[in-house]
Amino acid sequence: MQTKRKLVKIGHTAASAGLVGGLLAYMALLSVNAPETAAGYEQLRGSIKVISDWVIFPSLAIALVSGILSMVVHTPFQDRGWVWIKAALGILMFKGVLTVVNAKASYAAAVAADITAGTAAPDALDELLQLEWGTLWVVLAITLANIVLGVWRPRIVRFGTASGTKAQPATAPANDADRAADKAA
Incomplete structure (x- = not known):
């Protein structure tokens, strides 16, 4: 049983690192100056979509599953308030990543392709960009709060x-x- 606990913990920790790294990479790409051409912007949006699809979403899925598994393989976690707070925050992260971050990355890549094709205005992504930044900051804050709870393990509620x-x-x-x-x- 000890080996299972360690493996689940390693998976959860690695997934958390992947999630934070993916969010920071997404933010880094958003913060670079916009490329000079529509085609360059389309490539940038394609890169963001790859990070979302291959790093952020899978990391979140592994973190959520391993978090639930940790409650199964280490039953004392079921009586800890901080664990249940992490679970609730995990649901919020899932909603934020699935419905906003991942969806916005896909939508923005499609709009960038439309801009390149000339079927959308060059400023078509301006409003989306503001929403995207806000969502990224919120999901990053929730992710970091989850990490702090996992390390600190406060006696909140039993x-x-x-x-x-x-x-x-x-x-x-x-x-x-x-x-x-x-x-x-």
């Missing part, structure tokens, strides 16, 4: 077990104040 008794901490309290807080909970 849920009762099925028998109605309080769940026991996964590790012994570090000091007398922690012991007193455990007794009060």
Whole structure:
């Protein structure tokens, strides 16, 4: 069981790194000066779509699945409030990436192709670009909050077990104040 826990943790950590890296790469490409030609802009948008399709979305999927698996292979996580907060934030990240980031990357690539073909105005992506930046910052903030929760593991809420008794901490309290807080909970 210990090996399964370690493998799930490695997968979750690697996926989180991939997600942050993919979001930062997406932002880096958006921040470069627009290419001089419509064809160059179309290439830039194609690169962003590749990052979204091959790095961001798969990393998010692996992070979500490995996060759920970590609750299965390490049952004390089921009683930790920070884990449930991470799960809720993971759903928000999934919605943000699937419905906004990934969709916007695909849509923008198609509009860039239309601009190149001359069937769309050169400023057709201006409004989308503002929405894109806002969404990227929000998804990045949620991702970093999830990472902080996973590292910090604060004692936010502890849920009762099925028998109605309080769940026991996964590790012994570090000091007398922690012991007193455990007794009060």
